[in-house]
Amino acid sequence: MSTFGPQIEVAIARVRADIALLHGELVRNALVVWTGGNVSGRVPGADLFVIKPSGVDYADLAPENMILCDLDGQVILGTPGSDRSPSSDTAAHAYVYRHMPDVGGVVHTHSTYATAWAARSEAIPCVITAMADEFGGPVPVGPFAIIGDDSIGRGIVETLTGHRSRAVLMANHGPFTIGSDARDAVKAAVMVEDVARTVHLARTGGPLVAIPQSVVDSLFDRYQNVYGQAPQGELQ
Numbered sequence: 001m002s003t004f005g006p007q008i009e010v011a012i013a014r015v016r017a018d019i020a021l022l023h024g025e026l027v028r029n030a031l032v033v034w035t036g037g038n039v040s041g042r043v044p045g046a047d048l049f050v051i052k053p054s055g056v057d058y059a060d061l062a063p064e065n066m067i068l069c070d071l072d073g074q075v076i077l078g079t080p081g082s083d084r085s086p087s088s089d090t091a092a093h094a095y096v097y098r099h100m101p102d103v104g105g106v107v108h109t110h111s112t113y114a115t116a117w118a119a120r121s122e123a124i125p126c127v128i129t130a131m132a133d134e135f136g137g138p139v140p141v142g143p144f145a146i147i148g149d150d151s152i153g154r155g156i157v158e159t160l161t162g163h164r165s166r167a168v169l170m171a172n173h174g175p176f177t178i179g180s181d182a183r184d185a186v187k188a189a190v191m192v193e194d195v196a197r198t199v200h201l202a203r204t205g206g207p208l209v210a211i212p213q214s215v216v217d218s219l220f221d222r223y224q225n226v227y228g229q230a231p232q233g234e235l236q
Contacts, residue, residue, distance in 0.1 A: 008046050015041045015050045015182070016063040016080075022186050023052060023061050029190045031109040032058070038087040041182035042097055042104045047071045049097055053084040071098045073150075088147055095153025096178065100161070105182030107189040110174040113196035117141075118169035124192075124199055127208045131199075132216040133223035134191045136164030144171040152176070164220060167192040 004012065022039045026032045035058070040051035050066045067086040068076045073094035075082050087093075093106045109115075117124055117139075124139040126132055131139070142159040145151035156176050159168045166188040167177045175192050179185030202208060211219075 004046065008043065008048075011043050011045055012048065012050070012068060012079075013063070015043050016066045016068075018182055019050045019052065019066050020061050020063045022182050023058055025186050026107075026109060026189070027058050029193070031111040031189055031193055033110070037109040038089055038093075038107070039182055039186060040087075040090075040093045040106045043068075044104075048076070049093065051087050051090055051093055053081060054087050056084070069094065089152065091148070091150045092152035092156065092176075095150040096156055099153075099157045100178065102180070103178045103185075105179045105185035107177045107179075107182070107185040108174065109189055109193070111189070111193040111196070113200055114139075114167075114169060114175040114193050115173075116200065117196055118174050119172060121169075121171040123169070124196055125208055126211055126216055127199055127202065128195060129211070129219055130191070131195045132211055132219035133227075134188070134195070135167060136220040136224075137213075137216055139165050139167045139169060139175075139192055139195070142168040142170045142176075144173070 019039055019041050026037050035055050038052050040049050042049045048068055048070060050068055052061055053065055053067055064080045067081040067084060068079045069086060069090060071094055073091045075086055089108050096103055096106050121141050123141050126138045140159050140163060142155040145155045152170060155170060156168055166179060167175055169175055177185045177188035177192060179188055
């Protein structure tokens with residue numbers, strides 16, 4: 001049985017619990033159907049991540065059946081859940097973690113409106129302030145890639161490297177999101193579906209009106225650096 005130091009074991013247990021819980025947010029926000037979609041989270045302090053098993057009902061997901069993998073996407077044998085097959089997107093998640101060290105969480109869904117934009121290989125234009133806040137501009141389209149190897153991961157990294165968006169619409173497939181941790185990536189998945197729906201509805205009523213880039217920049221900076229509560233140590 002594989003064992004790690006006590007601090008890493010604690011970190012693994014926390015990520016397992018978080019990942020199991022966060023899959024429920026995909027269901028509550030109507031981002032997935034049946035067993036599609038997945039959330040993964042990097043284990044702090046180790047070259048490991050946790051992802052859900054393939055084809056398991058969301059209601060049956062629990063910390064003990066989450067799967068621990070290394071950054072090559074290989075299951076760590078002898079750990080809880082290692083007798084199951086990991087998500088079919090595991091290689092894509094692993095590629096992202098290997099090449100984007102600041103990413104702590106990855107999410108994939110087939111949420112309806114975001115996937116509809118992906119089906120057209122069309123970026124979501126930045127025409128509402130919520131998009132400027134959350135994504136810093138349009139949500140880009142990534143290349144078409146087949147499931148099963150790291151092709152999707154390569155497309156995610158190529159598209160999002162140097163881009164402010166934490167979401168990419170993989171062509172003819174659906175949205176993938178990244179975040180500083182798994183919860184942050186889930187938030188991005190919720191937000192990309194929300195803006196995809198809103199912008200779609202806006203376009204049915206007439207031409208879209210873009211937000212000037214200088215305003216987008218200002219809104220993004222405020223939301224990322226000022227909005228919300230300051231860390232406890234910074235309170236005056």
